Amino acid sequence: xxxxxxxxxxxxxxxxxxxxxxxxxxxxxxxxxxxxxxxxxxxxxxxxxxxxxxxxxxxxxxxxxxxxxxxxxxxxxxxxxxxxxxxxxxxxxxxxxxxxxxxxxxxxxxxxxxxxxxxxxxxxxxxxxxxxxxxxxxxxxxxxxxxxxxxxxxxxxxxxxxxxxxxxxxxxxxxxxxxxxxxxxxxxxxxxxxxxxxxxxxxxxxxxxxxxxxxx
Amino acid sequence: xxxxxxxxxxxxxxxxxxxxxxxxxxxxxxxxxxxxxxxxxxxxxxxxxxxxxxxxxxxxxxxxxxxxxxxxxxxxxxxxxxxxxxxxxxxxxxxxxxxxxxxxxxxxxxxxxxxxxxxxxxxxxxxxxxxxxxxxxxxxxxxxxxxxxxxxxxxxxxxxxxxxxxxxxxxxxxxxxxxxxxxxxxxxxxxxxxxxxxxxxxxxxxxxxxxxxxxx
DNA sequence: CGGCTACTTGAACAGAGTCAACTATGGTGG
DNA sequence: CCACCATAGTTGACTCTGTTCAAGTAGCCG
Numbered sequence: 499x500x501x502x503x504x505x506x507x508x509x510x511x512x513x514x515x516x517x518x519x520x521x522x523x524x525x526x527x528x529x530x531x532x533x534x535x536x537x538x539x540x541x542x543x544x545x546x547x548x549x550x551x552x553x554x555x556x557x558x559x560x561x562x563x564x565x566x567x568x569x570x571x572x573x574x575x576x577x578x579x580x581x582x583x584x585x586x587x588x589x590x591x592x593x594x595x596x597x598x599x600x601x602x603x604x605x606x607x608x609x610x611x612x613x614x615x616x617x618x619x620x621x622x623x624x625x626x627x628x629x630x631x632x633x634x635x636x637x638x639x640x641x642x643x644x645x646x647x648x649x650x651x652x653x654x655x656x657x658x659x660x661x662x663x664x665x666x667x668x669x670x671x672x673x674x675x676x677x678x679x680x681x682x683x684x685x686x687x688x689x690x691x692x693x694x695x696x697x698x699x700x701x702x703x704x705x706x707x708x709x710x711x712x713x714x
Numbered sequence: 715x716x717x718x719x720x721x722x723x724x725x726x727x728x729x730x731x732x733x734x735x736x737x738x739x740x741x742x743x744x745x746x747x748x749x750x751x752x753x754x755x756x757x758x759x760x761x762x763x764x765x766x767x768x769x770x771x772x773x774x775x776x777x778x779x780x781x782x783x784x785x786x787x788x789x790x791x792x793x794x795x796x797x798x799x800x801x802x803x804x805x806x807x808x809x810x811x812x813x814x815x816x817x818x819x820x821x822x823x824x825x826x827x828x829x830x831x832x833x834x835x836x837x838x839x840x841x842x843x844x845x846x847x848x849x850x851x852x853x854x855x856x857x858x859x860x861x862x863x864x865x866x867x868x869x870x871x872x873x874x875x876x877x878x879x880x881x882x883x884x885x886x887x888x889x890x891x892x893x894x895x896x897x898x899x900x901x902x903x904x905x906x907x908x909x910x911x912x913x914x915x916x917x918x919x920x921x922x923x924x925x926x927x928x929x930x
Numbered sequence: 931c932g933g934c935t936a937c938t939t940g941a942a943c944a945g946a947g948t949c950a951a952c953t954a955t956g957g958t959g960g
Numbered sequence: 961c962c963a964c965c966a967t968a969g970t971t972g973a974c975t976c977t978g979t980t981c982a983a984g985t986a987g988c989c990g
Contacts, residue, residue: 558824590814601774664978870967880947881948
């Protein structure tokens with residue numbers, strides 16, 4: 499993989515990595531930090547599509563279609579590994595194993611989006627928040643970002659709301675219910691899962707193991 | 715591509731192509747007909763994730779992860795081209811061009827899901843229906859399924875509702891408004907776009923051209 | 931000491947859901 | 961031939977989840 503690496507890039511929290519409708523010449527892999535993908539409507543309504551954590555690919559769409567249909571913004575300080583977009587084709591011709599890994603990651607992103615769509619389309623507000631918190635916790639845990647049920651979660655309630663298709667006010671009130679039930683605590687950016695079984699029951703999910711994943 | 719083809723499969727309307735949580739050994743390409751991908755919650759609430767039309771891939775997730783996290787059901791009579799899942803790897807090693815096309819299609823699916831998620835999360839009921847109708851019309855048109863603004867649309871209002879995260883009743887009433895405004899007509903499974911500009915304005919989208927697509 | 935961002939909280943409102951009844955159509959089998 | 965049933969669509973009345981508006985508090989930074 500080193501052969502395709504063009505360099506590394508550091509980004510500050512809140513900074514854009516890719517803009518909507520832009521034509522970025524780069525494909526990135528997240529080495530450190532969190533980001534989120536989003537789309538906005540002409541009048542400003544924003545929908546967060548998914549989050550990117552270490553090991554995730556950013557900008558594959560622009561590598562394949564020439565243009566990004568979504569934006570990406572950093573949530574924390576980030577370290578990105580930069581690949582020139584036009585070398586992606588070389589990777590497919592010379593390293594089929596890595597090419598397969600790219601497809602694996604794209605397919606995983608699709609699966610995550612499927613789950614988000616089910617959540618936003620068919621779960622209630624309380625279920626949505628429980629699901630998203632579990633989803634983020636689980637993903638963070640799989641890349642070693644948690645310590646004993648605790649996690650530094652670099653997002654605001656506005657991010658939660660924009661991810662779940664809820665208003666900020668209702669998100670706040672519903673999140674409070676989840677805390678009151680003793681499922682979680684979340685103060686000063688630190689999330690703690692206090693009652694995993696209760697959380698999973700509310701979210702209507704089962705705690706399935708996940709297959710090992712490739713890292714590019 | 716012929717080299718990987720295992721055979722063809724015909725399916726009747728309403729028949730399942732892949733079940734949720736199943737482990738299908740096949741990857742399909744749609745040659746004729748429509749299907750839809752969906753997920754369901756334990757209590758039966760259903761979310762339709764996307765529709766599959768001629769040229770689309772079905773079952774890539776199971777080829778990559780061993781298990782499908784969603785189901786697929788036929789809407790019309792279908793003709794599918796069947797590939798054995800375990801030959802996908804051969805395709806990556808021997809035909810990088812086709813491998814790239816698979817990634818292209820996976821990335822396109824991701825883009826479509828992004829749009830659906832924005833729709834379900836942030837658009838109003840009227841906007842959602844306008845968007846989905848345009849979305850389906852445009853995709854059908856790109857594979858030559860339309861004739862002069864008209865399209866045979868093989869879905870019910872229940873499908874619309876389950877795609878958009880709405881109830882059947884509200885979908886019915888909102889769809890009626892869209893008809894009353896003269897944007898569309900939809901009787902006896904035949905959809906007609908009567909006022910494209912009006913429809914696009916309600917849906918809050920622009921009519922962008924799309925890049926040429928690969929067909930496997 | 932402002933001014934900013936994140937978070938809270940209450941009250942009024944509305945978009946969408948639920949319940950229930952009814953129409954239309956097509957297929958099935960006695 | 962027709963009673964019966966299932967599916968799809970329609971409509972009205974009522975309810976409720978979630979939105980909007982508005983007014984706060986708390987912490988942080990220059």
